[in-house]
Amino acid sequence: MMANVSAHDAPARPRAALSARGLSKSFGNFQAVKDVDIDIRHGRIHALIGPNGAGKSTVFNLLTKFLQPSAGKIMYGETDITRMDPAHVARLGVARSFQISATFGDMSLVDNVCVALQRPNGLAVQFWRPLSSLTRLRPRAMDLLDRVGLADMADHRAADLSYGRKRALEIATTLALDPRVLLLDEPLAGMGQEDVETMAGLIADVARDCAVLMVEHNISVVADIGHDITVLQRGEILSQGGYAKVSADPRVREAYMGTEDDD
């Protein structure tokens, strides 16, 4: 029987591209993440927020398999990835943003993206391939640079970029993996207001063709571009839903402000 879903509702609740159930992680006797359920959906930005030490990075690392869960299940579409290694998961289409240190400062922007395009799984660079063999990748690399607003700087050295532009380059190198799920760990950290706005626009654009999870402290950006929000506190889900719902939740207000009555 067909479900009674309107045309408007259908794209708003696509099936989860990446989901976890009962996700838990202990370090020795300390339980850093407890029983987390999360669904990251195609075409939507899922923001993972919470006070310092809430467990956001641990969840991020569990979902990308850089950490093994103590309990729970992680599904990538119909595939159980709970016990897969990070390289395998990356090959399937789950990409995490790379740190700036992973870009090659002496190389041009376009060569950085070409190198990313020939990575088999986003984790290893094949240094034995001569740079000249990357030339055929240049048109695709230019498209990616254009997408992140860096096409006019394609031949500049990566090391000469401003901080905000390095992060945009990092997004281009991550998009080179053609991910179906993109996980971003504090993509706006350390940026000035102008770069924050550019990057927020870029993330919103990227999310039109994939599922995005971002760990983020900048609540006004989360309010602007986040479709689904999970608030963690002491490793557990405190609240989950759209911004209007979670921001009105007295427990969230208390966690962030120390008192329910503050504005």
Ligand SMILES: Nc1ncnc2c1ncn2[C@@H]1O[C@H](COP(=O)(O)OP(=O)(O)OP(=O)(O)O)[C@@H](O)[C@H]1O
């Ligand atoms: N490898 C580890 N060994 C022991 N404890 C850890 C380890 N990694 C994280 N923790 C602890 O787990 C808890 C959650 O840490 P996590 O880094 O996930 O929090 P977070 O929400 O990302 O914090 P922040 O916003 O400060 O980055 C913290 O109490 C932290 O000290």
